[in-house]
Amino acid sequence: MGEPWLVGSGEIGERLGLSRRRVQQLAERDDFPTPFAGSRMGRIRWRQEVEIWTAGWRGRAGDRCDGVDCRQLAGWIADCLAAHGLAFIEDDEIEELGGVLRQLLSAAGIRGGAGCSG
Numbered sequence: 069m070g071e072p073w074l075v076g077s078g079e080i081g082e083r084l085g086l087s088r089r090r091v092q093q094l095a096e097r098d099d100f101p102t103p104f105a106g107s108r109m110g111r112i113r114w115r116q117e118v119e120i121w122t123a124g125w126r127g128r129a130g131d132r133c134d135g136v137d138c139r140q141l142a143g144w145i146a147d148c149l150a151a152h153g154l155a156f157i158e159d160d161e162i163e164e165l166g167g168v169l170r171q172l173l174s175a176a177g178i179r180g181g182a183g184c185s186g
Contacts, residue, residue, distance in 0.1 A: 074104060074112045084122060085140060087147040094125075097159060138173070142166040 103111035142165040146157040
């Protein structure tokens with residue numbers, strides 16, 4: 069059996085390396101694929117639409133800094149803060165946090181690549 073045609077937040081999170089909560093935050097964006105249906109387990113979407121959206125989201129200029137995915141790193145930090153009840157970081161703030169991380173890594177001489185060595 070091939071890939072499932074429909075995916076929920078859990079499957080989307082696994083593919084992107086994000087928590088279910090972070091996927092739910094992304095799902096609030098206007099450009100995120102519209103749910104196909106909802107159930108007690110949550111909203112489900114067409115896998116192909118999510119993959120097309122993901123390619124555009126991951127490919128945005130400024131998401132990567134010399135091999136280190138600063139936007140993904142910012143998302144993980146946001147997930148951790150939310151999981152511990154310390155802060156809820158909106159999408160636009162995650163973009164800003166990614167930029168700060170990019171500057172921090174650059175100032176520290178981290179150029180990325182395998183193992184993120186300088």
